[in-house]
Amino acid sequence: MFRKFAIAAVAVATLATAAVTITPNEAFAGNRNRGGALAAGAIIGLAAGAIIASQAKPRYYAPVYAPVRCHNEPVQRWSPYHGQYIVVGYRQVCF
Incomplete structure (x- = not known):
């Protein structure tokens, strides 16, 4: 991002300098007001x-x-036959 800004700043400075130095001088003497040319x-x-x-x-x-960290987590269900939770399978959990 800084490089893009630097390139733009250099381009603006170069073009502004070129535009100011290329502006033609007025043909008559006594013209001291060049603010308009500088602004342009x-x-x-x-x-x-x-x-x-x-x-x-x-x-x-x-x-x-x-990095994705995964592990297998047991899936447990209540078994009335055994009277406790038993593992019926595994599922993969990633976080």
């Missing part, structure tokens, strides 16, 4: 990074199963 570059970079990050496919990790 940041927005474009974030959008491109989000698109790239959403297209990354997650890796498949096989589920890890806990």
